[in-house]
Amino acid sequence: MNNVKRIDYPFLPNNKLIRYVPKDDPFILIAKQFSKKYSKGKITPYAVVIVKEGEVIGSAANRGEYEDGFKNHPVPFAIRDVDLEENPIEGADLYLWGHWWFCQDCWDAMNEARIKGVYLMEDSEILFNKDHPDNIIGRQFE
Numbered sequence: 748m749n750n751v752k753r754i755d756y757p758f759l760p761n762n763k764l765i766r767y768v769p770k771d772d773p774f775i776l777i778a779k780q781f782s783k784k785y786s787k788g789k790i791t792p793y794a795v796v797i798v799k800e801g802e803v804i805g806s807a808a809n810r811g812e813y814e815d816g817f818k819n820h821p822v823p824f825a826i827r828d829v830d831l832e833e834n835p836i837e838g839a840d841l842y843l844w845g846h847w848w849f850c851q852d853c854w855d856a857m858n859e860a861r862i863k864g865v866y867l868m869e870d871s872e873i874l875f876n877k878d879h880p881d882n883i884i885g886r887q888f889e
């Protein structure tokens with residue numbers, strides 16, 4: 748079961764929602780490992796995997812800190828990572844580990860690619876939110 752939470756995101760398009768998976772979800776774990784290995788964000792390492800029919804078809808980690816802007820955000824890089832001849836991206840799902848919302852540019856990229864499901868790890872809005880007292884920023888991999 749994917750629970751839909753009421754979370755006050757800084758941005759969320761009308762008629763879109765973010766679904767949540769457990770911390771041990773296999774695709775969230777792949778995104779976490781990818782982030783650990785490849786993210787250039789020292790404060791907020793995070794990564795995206797794109798999944799279709801049970802297989803990862805694209806992935807990317809952030810190339811700088813989140814606040815440095817869209818050019819560092821992994822969503823468009825993960826979309827571009829997909830080999831469209833091998834794997835039509837339409838209807839694929841996107842999993843992000845290490846952050847708790849998506850900016851408008853990332854939503855636009857997901858909509859344009861016709862990504863179907865958008866998933867975060869449960870409690871992301873606490874664990875990866877700098878403004879939450881219980882966040883784990885700076886010790887994400889401990």
Ligand SMILES: [Zn+2]
Pocket residue numbers: 817820822849850851852853854
């Ligand atoms: Zn973004």
